[in-house]
Amino acid sequence: MVDRLANSEANSKRIAVVESCFGTAGQPLAIPGRVLIGEGVLTKLCRKKPKARQFFLFNDILVYGNIVIQKKKYNKQHIIPLESVTIDTVADEGDLRNGWLIKTPTKSFAVYAATATEKSEWMSHINKCVSDLLEKSGKAPSGEHAAVWVPDSEASVCMRCQKVKFTPVSRRHHCRKCGFVVCGPCSEKKFLLPSQSSKPVRVCEFCYEQLSTGATLPPRSNSYSRQPCSTNVSDDDDEDDSSD
Numbered sequence: 001m002v003d004r005l006a007n008s009e010a011n012s013k014r015i016a017v018v019e020s021c022f023g024t025a026g027q028p029l030a031i032p033g034r035v036l037i038g039e040g041v042l043t044k045l046c047r048k049k050p051k052a053r054q055f056f057l058f059n060d061i062l063v064y065g066n067i068v069i070q071k072k073k074y075n076k077q078h079i080i081p082l083e084s085v086t087i088d089t090v091a092d093e094g095d096l097r098n099g100w101l102i103k104t105p106t107k108s109f110a111v112y113a114a115t116a117t118e119k120s121e122w123m124s125h126i127n128k129c130v131s132d133l134l135e136k137s138g139k140a141p142s143g144e145h146a147a148v149w150v151p152d153s154e155a156s157v158c159m160r161c162q163k164v165k166f167t168p169v170s171r172r173h174h175c176r177k178c179g180f181v182v183c184g185p186c187s188e189k190k191f192l193l194p195s196q197s198s199k200p201v202r203v204c205e206f207c208y209e210q211l212s213t214g215a216t217l218p219p220r221s222n223s224y225s226r227q228p229c230s231t232n233v234s235d236d237d238d239e240d241d242s243s244d
């Protein structure tokens with residue numbers, strides 16, 4: 001079905017509509033062979049709280065943006081190459097239901113669909129696109145992914161020293177390696193994580209030690225996202241980029 005649609009007029013029109021909804025806030029999306037598989041509103045767990053975002057699944061990229069006017073205008077476009085994506089289901093917890101993690105080498109976050117059916121459709125379509133892409137390119141699935149950030153609200157004290165209480169003055173920071181919410185003194189150092197940035201990024205004291213001594217931990221053994229029931233995950237979304 002995907003291949004049949006690839007050159008159809010309907011597909012080109014749908015992609016042109018997505019492009020026009022982003023306007024100048026977006027990249028050109030029409031390239032030969034690209035197919036729009038599906039679209040919909042998902043709740044993205046951001047650093048401060050869950051927010052509605054419009055998502056578009058293409059056969060090679062996942063695109064999302066803020067909703068200015070539903071079905072008419074979107075901005076803050078993000079484009080994620082599907083080749084590097086892995087997804088993981090997230091257990092329901094409280095109001096956060098029907099969720100899964102979207103993990104990439106540069107950023108990882110949780111999204112939630114309105115129903116269990118929608119969730120399983122999204123997940124199976126994403127998985128199908130990723131496996132088709134990998135099959136075509138002969139590449140291996142992405143092994144490494146960025147830490148899923150613990151939301152600010154999950155931590156009232158530093159998750160490393162367990163002493164510093166967060167206040168408007170004593171601000172929260174996120175370790176780029178483990179995703180923990182940590183205090184300033186516990187995250188004074190930076191380390192080069194090439195998959196996330198060309199410049200050294202903020203890491204906590206613990207991760208700095210691990211990284212700089214080259215200690216080989218089992219992958220992500222120190223990661224919050226590894227806890228099976230954790231749904232409380234986030235990333236540096238949009239407006240949060242400057243305040244880590």
Ligand SMILES: [Zn+2]
Nearest residue numbers: 158161183186
């Ligand atoms: Zn601390």
Ligand SMILES: [Zn+2]
Nearest residue numbers: 175178204207
């Ligand atoms: Zn850390």
